[in-house]
Amino acid sequence: MLRAITLALGLSVATSLTHAQEIDDVVTSFELDNGMQVVVIEDHRVPVVQHMVWYRAGSADEPIGSSGVAHFLEHLLFKATDTLESGELSATVAANGGRDNAFTSWDYTAYFQRVAADRLDLMMQMEADRMVNIRLTERDIVTERQVILEERNQRVENNPRALFSEQMNAAQYLNHRYGVPIIGWRHEMEALDMEDAISFYDIHYSPNNAILIVSGDVDPEEVRALAEIHYGVIPANPALPERIRSQEPPQRAERRVIYRDARVAQPYVSRSYIAPERDSGAQEKAAALVFLAEILGGGTTSYLAEKLQFDSQVAVFTGAFYSGVSLDDTSFDVIVVPAPNVTLEEAEAAMDTALAQFIEDGVDAEQLDRIKMQLRASEIYARDNAEGIANRYGRALTSGLTIADVQAWPDILQAVTAEDIVEAARAVLRPEASVTGWLMQAEEVLQ
């Protein structure tokens, strides 16, 4: 680890302070001298605190051939450090009446503890410790590699829908690492070793690549003081590389994936279109896609449900899904589960007819208003959940958005028009940028 030798270089960025005004979230943000961003979200209703550290490093930041290492390292961060025994961090959280965990996605890895507000000091002390002081043994590597392989067995290998989804993703992304599963390809996971883990840790784990998010019954100045004590003393990593991602080339050819598995109980059609994500300062297209997903497939009153489940009874389930929080281009997904005696081919044809018809019909004004009201309500409900709020900021900030973007989002959603939605549908629902998947029951067990 080279980072200890050049402390001076890290002391560059001036502290800044942002205070939210347009929304009820009371958000304070500042930066430590070593480049660590800090976000404090006050919620004094319950004397509880959610303490999170988010790294701007996820599975899409992994080197070629080492898929799964981001998630592997996340597991390994619960092992020993210079001052903590293996498992001691979680045990300490539990002994203090809290709970802790961590999660990895394509764009981030996050660690959190939820605990009584007066334990924040202790949480920071332990979290800061494992940012730089992990001490792995070969036995940790062997044991935890077995754990992640077993996790893959449970979540993916034993689940035809998950296997199907993996193959769909690989076909959707021609060049981007979003085509590689977060948990990793099994054959690469089997080869993950100490060097892979430590290399990922050394490159990506440093205060200048991390965001501290504290939500709950806390005072920003108190958080600042504690953060300076625990995180502020860690030198920035001057060798932190630029976050280079392999972007998609133009998608020019429509793709199809047919996955057969004897374990499939319910075949279905899945359609995935490449779609823009929420870009900082330019979230309008993504906002329109949020509505498009809701209107097409957001429940039993949606367009696809009406056309395919109630009118023609071709399908027993329809859905459309879009989440714009992503560092790079993401996907817009539609699913149709055919009724008995309806083939996948018929279900797909009915889906395509309905999608084309929707662009013709346009958006029902009443439905749009209803969805806007629902979204506004869910924003308000969401604010009741300190954990959810912290996650929202963490995901956004590791995905290229700013606090201002997060706070502007509700108004951007409310400003979406029927025309925006149809335009978004036209722009995104292009065959040549899509993958169509058929999950089918195999006649016999394959392989």
Add this chain to the structure above:
Amino acid sequence: MLRAITLALGLSVATSLTHAQEIDDVVTSFELDNGMQVVVIEDHRVPVVQHMVWYRAGSADEPIGSSGVAHFLEHLLFKATDTLESGELSATVAANGGRDNAFTSWDYTAYFQRVAADRLDLMMQMEADRMVNIRLTERDIVTERQVILEERNQRVENNPRALFSEQMNAAQYLNHRYGVPIIGWRHEMEALDMEDAISFYDIHYSPNNAILIVSGDVDPEEVRALAEIHYGVIPANPALPERIRSQEPPQRAERRVIYRDARVAQPYVSRSYIAPERDSGAQEKAAALVFLAEILGGGTTSYLAEKLQFDSQVAVFTGAFYSGVSLDDTSFDVIVVPAPNVTLEEAEAAMDTALAQFIEDGVDAEQLDRIKMQLRASEIYARDNAEGIANRYGRALTSGLTIADVQAWPDILQAVTAEDIVEAARAVLRPEASVTGWLMQAEEVLQ
């Protein structure tokens, strides 16, 4: 460049000498003290020499996000060095009555000159020079980037078959960099800069990552003496990384790619199966696949031609293609060009029926004998071409094979049985490991 500082580390491998006996190629191989492999193939019929340097680095060795850099660097190696003006190397070759060029593939980059045998000394001097002494200017970068972009325009963007092939490849490889085009994705080529080029050069261009192949009217000891003078003085790169490739996970789902382009004059069906390559010491499966391609689609007497072109007249052209020289898993390809008024769907169905029927029918013994004789003849004819022979060794050695593997190959081919071929067909022609592509004429110009 760190390589100059640790000369001593490079002086490790003892010189070895192999002399071919089983085949008429007179091949001598040895290694310089700095780890550079040397292969000499004698052919004294004409006083000409083919001088080649092959690097074990191709586009599949490129870092994420920098596709095209291997080929870009290949272009840049014709610019100035410490002692040569930009373009001087090629001009010197031409002035000496020779010709020179270079080529890049997924697994290798190679540079060659073909010239009168008494000019070998000069060729080595210049080639050794640009192995370590290139001096690029920002203008070289800008100019040559424009050249490769124009090359992409000519070869790919203006050619619907090439665009189709790119999208097929991207769908074929779920994880391997063979899914990325050798020339690069345009958006990544546009961003290639001096740092990308020099970084690839520093990592991959060194004597211990290179193979010198000299064929023609030369004496091995003379080649050794010259090689020691010119290449032997270049220190090995002690930091040469292991050649890490991202291997394929199990391919579990059949994929389809439909590419529509207004410029398509002749639609066709293309089918690509993932297939094993020639592995060192285990080339038997690949040998059977060579026969499978010949028997299925190697000309007008092939199985597919007979079934689809002559019997049913569904197709105007059929073909099957396999080249086993590849560092990692490769593909086995079948193509069917439908007759007028035959749809791609009908052509594909006829192809699948024929492939299934072939596995039922098995291999015609007479046809197998005929192909074996042809292969033996083509081996002999190939030996008449010193350039072809040098290429054969260069491609093999940069693709994980040995000289012994190259020399054993003709006998392995002759030993293939009808049963081996049917077994290979059963093993490889699996829908779940395949991509089926339809190249179609667009009704209107897209995009």
